[in-house]
Amino acid sequence: MTEVRPVVEVPTPPRPSRRGDRSGAKVLIAFGVAAAIIVVGQLRNPGFGSWDGIRAILVIASFTGFVVAGQTLVVLVGGIDLSVPWTLNAAAILLTTTAAGHQSRVLYAVVAALGAGLAIGLVNGIGTAYLGVPAVVMTLGVNGVMEGLTLGLSQGMTCRSCSAYAPDAVRTAVNGQVLGVPGDLLLWLGVIALTTVALSRSTFGRRVYAVGNNPWAAYLAGIGVRRLTVVLYMLSGLFAALAGIALVGYSGQPTLGMGDPFLFQSIAAIVIGGVSVLGGRGNPLGPVAGCVTLVALLSLLRAESMPEWGRNVLYGALILAILLLYGRERRPD
């Protein structure tokens, strides 16, 4: 009598999720959409796709890009940073009021602004990682705290040093050109290179993806999940502050509410770039393409003198179209 044994299917080991989720394809799609928008713009408005036109788009995209660099890190571990708008705004105001027109205080002012970003991120990180406050709630609360502090301490931007312009050194660093490339774009390029290499070629990056895929497994594998989370929120605060510095260097003076558009824009750019908001999946270059796509679209619509309401509708429709194109997300398991 032969024993009938059940056929046991040996499961093939799952491929590393970062390669198995078509994230490379998504980066190409996102860059493709950006290129398509620029081509359409050039066909309809000659000059839109010239180096000057593209440079203008890239400079505007870089401000979102700095925010996105930090937001991506937080999103990769399944978190979210809603405190970006007033971290950015506070850093911008802190820079100009600390320097208060004195060129000698530039370094001090930049350090103060970046330090504020790090401190805000530290608070966010401790709240989410150690005190068990949901990320949405913690960062939302901190955004309110920063809004109130910024408005209150600057007396609604009526304080004596509030009318100060960004120090010349910062303005030159942002706007000055090296071989036709603005300093701001070189800085963005540096940030992109740094985050991409850190995420794809270092233990730090592998830890970030591991925590995003499965925090419990990552913990069991000996990763200090909480400490890593705090560091990521601090980096998000740092990059938001950097965006504030770059933005105020570009425009000269800070305004109240200057950070507000960057919250949803940064999340939209991440989505277009194919990074999963559930964490653990996505190529860090995707969100960079997302920034360019969004800004190129908005510039094109403006060049077509599309009214604001139409720009809003098409902006939302583009995000939905890309979401549907990428298909549904599966929770990493």
Add this chain to the structure above:
Amino acid sequence: MLTQQASLLLSLVMLTATVLTYAGLYLARQGIFPTTFDWTNVVNHSLPLALAAVGQGIVVLTRGLDLSIGGMVDLTNGLAATRLTGDPRLDGLWILLILLVGAAGGLVNGLLVARARLQPILVTIATLAIYQGLALWVLPTPGGQVPGGLTTVLANPDAPTGLVWVAAVAAAWFAFRRTRVGAGIVALGNDPEAAHASGLPVLRLTVIAYVASGFFAAAAGLFLAATTTAGDAVAGNVFVLTSIAAVVLGGISFFGGRGSLLGAVAGAFTLTLVVNVLFFAGIDPLYQSFYQGLFLIAAVLLGNAAGRLARRAR
């Protein structure tokens, strides 16, 4: 169930404490307790947020999130300010239509979340932009006019009729929770896989939750128009974040399936009253969001601590 009652209780305690602080500070400043007029004012100004929070609450119960509420309040507020004429019969029809617009917007969200299985936060960021755009199309510049009749019915400044609406929402929640759909939505939020395995129509329940959210956002837009007696296509944007804050203060869990919409209403009242408390405490209004933010974080920490105590007591 125990923790559910505990979190609702905590949100009611917080509301009571805020009410008492408000009355005490008012007494200290003015020498009298707040008058009926003051309380009516508080209720009328809390109602739009309370309705938006009810909508947000239903969605959060299913483990979702609806950021498009702000855009829907913009849109319906704009419609109310431009379409209502003062003719009761025609206006009744328009109000019905405006509520339907809200429900339709919610249906779009619901189908994208449930059918296309997209992340709620992403879907509603996109539809937020779309509804905000439509609002600017309906009402490009602030203005329009809201007939006095709407204000009398929804947000009467001279009589505390606003409480009737609060009672209506509470009664509706108590009835809804006992229906098959209401129980299903809570069960779905508690454990989506178990809900699916036990044969609950998960897809339909999710869609219903988003439709309800859109409907309540439209109601919030109407009440906002009635309170401010004019329209503004960006006036609803604050509701994106305040509706989430109210839900949190109301003790509804972000992990789904836990909490009462009554808590969301209480949270909305607390959040609005805190502004009055700050005013009477003589705090510079510029610092308002600072204290609201602190209050929000403190409330969650308090809720966490209470939950831990409740679990230890068992």
